[in-house]
Amino acid sequence: MLSNLLHSIFLTHKDDMVILRDGICPGLSQDLIQALRNVDIRTVEDLVSANLEELAQKCSLSYKALIAVRRVLLAQHxxxxxxxxxxxxxxxxxxxxxxxxxxxxxxxxxSGLYTGEITELTGGPGSGKTQVCFSTAVQIACQLKQSVIYIDTNGGMTANRLLQMLKAKASTMEEQMAALQRIQVLRVFDVFSLLTCLQNIRIGGVHMACVGGSVKALIIDSVSAVLSNMLGGKQTEGMSLMMQVAGELKTISKDLNIAVLVTNHATRDGSGQPRAGLGQSWSHIPRTRVLLQRVERPGTAPGLRLATLTKSSRQSCQVQEEFDLGCWTGSEEGKAGTSGKRKLENDSPK
Structure with missing residues (x-):
């Protein structure tokens, strides 16, 4: 048990092992090092993990001396x-x-999106993914007065739609413009540009450029738009690029302590049920995943959506909630009757 415990607190990569050498600690002489090497004890980990009683007998060394050396090495390393x-x-x-x-x-x-984690929205066209991204960006920029980095890969971001949602939350033009300044939009249309963008964010280039408040969220709508065409068939490079994107997102979420929200397309499995795109390897990347679908019951509002929790470390999966996309467009539009509903349909939320 002691050997396993000592082993676990040291680096396990061979290239990072600390080699026993003269002067590394008091009492570790060249003669002692040579005696240890004769029984294949070459690193600090080898020594502190060994049974010192057996080692003392095998090498004809002082047990007390080995104990003293190990105590110093543990304190140092x-x-x-x-x-x-x-x-x-x-x-x-x-x-x-x-x-x-x-x-x-x-x-x-x-309760919402957690900083330090990646959350994914998946769904087909018109399921509401982009609308949820807009709402989250507006909520953080207007209500929390923090900055958001919004990466648009499919051309769905428009300032008019953001402003329309901001008018429902901020009464003055000054507040609305201040919130818009906190949403920094970056447009990329291929995976290589996305990787460059994420690397700049990670090292702080874009992070420092945001106006007003610290960056609390990174939104990518959508990650599958630049990755899906690189996967499948004989395209061996696609998987590597996808995992590079995943690595950058994980590092950004942890090191910058921000919430990462990405959108993904949905496909159908063998039984016709919707499932997230990008395959099994990508499924391990988001900490939380929500499937969005249209609700097509007779008499329901066109903006009604069904959200299903398909992956979570905190909640039971397959829990569902219905919500209306119209609630984000403001109270006036919510009362606009047919005209308001038609405008929502024409916006064709993704």
Whole structure:
């Protein structure tokens, strides 16, 4: 047990092993190092993980001397222990939960989007993915007064739609313009441009350029638009590029402590049920995944959507919530009757 514990607190990659050498610690002489090498003890990990009683007998060395050397090596090279309680307190103090602006969707997401995590919206055309992205960006920029980086890969972002939603949350033109300044839009149309963009964000180039407030969210609508055409068939490069994108997103979410929201297209499985695109490898990337679908019951509003939680580490999966996309367009449009509904249909939320 002790050997396993000692082994676990040292680096396990061979290239990172600390080699035993003269002067590395008091008491570790060249003669002692040579004696240890004769029994294949070459690194700090080898020594602290070994049974010192057996080692002393095998090498004709002083047991007390080996104990003293190991004590010094542990003090110099072992990881500093941190209690789980301390880690939990750090998590609570650093994690923020960002509302999407819709109570039903927030409920499904266990209060909203979590910083440090990747959340995915998946669904077919017109399922409401883009509308949810817009709402989240507006909510963070207007209500929280924090900055959002919005990466548009399919040309769906328009300032008019954002302004329309902002008018429902901010009464003055000054507030609306200030919120718009906090939403930084980047347009990319291929995976190589996306990777360059993400790398710039990771190193702080775009992060520092946002106006007003710190960056709290990165939204990509959609990640599948630039990845799906690179996958399948004989295109071996596509999988590598996809995992590079995934790695950048994970690093950004953790290191910058921001919420990452991405959208993905939906396909059909063998039984005709919807499932997220980009395959099994990508399915491990988002921490939370929500499937959006139209609700097509007779007499229902055209903006009604069904959200199904298909992956979560906090909530039971397959929980569902219905919500109306019209709630994000403002109270006046909500009262506009047929004309308001027709405008929502013409916007064709994605």
């Amino acid at each position: 072992a990881a500093f222990p941190v209690s789980c309680a301390d880690l939990y307190e750090e998590l609570l103090s650093s994690t923020a939960i960002l509302s999407t602006g819709n109570h039903s969707l927030d409920k499904l997401l266990d």
